[in-house]
Amino acid sequence: MGKLVDEFNAYRAKMNEKILASDNKVMKRIYSLDTLTYQEGALSTKVKEMLGLATSMVLRCDDCVKYHLEKCYEQGVTTEEIFELFGVANLVGGTIVIPHTRRAVEYWEELNNSPLN
Template identity: 75%
Template sequence: MGELIQEFNDYRAKMNDVILGKQNKVINRLFNLDTNCYAEGALSTKTKEMLGLVASMVLRCDDCIKYHLGKAHEQGVTTEEMYEIFAVANIVGGTIVIPHTRRAAEYWEELIAQ
């Protein structure tokens, strides 16, 4: 696994354990809603991950972008599809999204190199 991916996944898992371990009902329910939102339904899990990625890029959340890139990769999103996702995010979010697209492209390259 690439260094960027390993570092992100390790930190995310460690801090999620800390946060969820505090047993705050609201936070735990929010995490549960987030997980369930991306379950298969009228929209496929793949489609939901692509939507989540566009929203994360427009909102400029690099951690969220990395998470959805990983999930999109697991769902079989192709590089051609990924660059269309990047295009939609940049059209919706404007040029301020370009730096996030650069980092997303770097992370995607590491994912597909695995």
């Protein structure tokens, strides 16, 4: 992948390791609940990751947006689907979401190893 993706994943892994090494029961349970939430169920993992991405955009969490973009990529979400999702997130979240959309497009391009035209 590209530099943005590599740096984000390296930092995330390093810090998650430190957090989990604290052996804090609440933090471990939160991490476990997060993992369980995105497993296949009545909703597919793909749909759950798309929901995670849309809600992360509305909440304006760039780290969460990057994480869910990568998961969406792994689930085979298309660029067309991503842009429809961006439309929903911007409608619900308002124009304050636009800067996060810009960064999301940049990250999505890097995941796909090609600029969008």
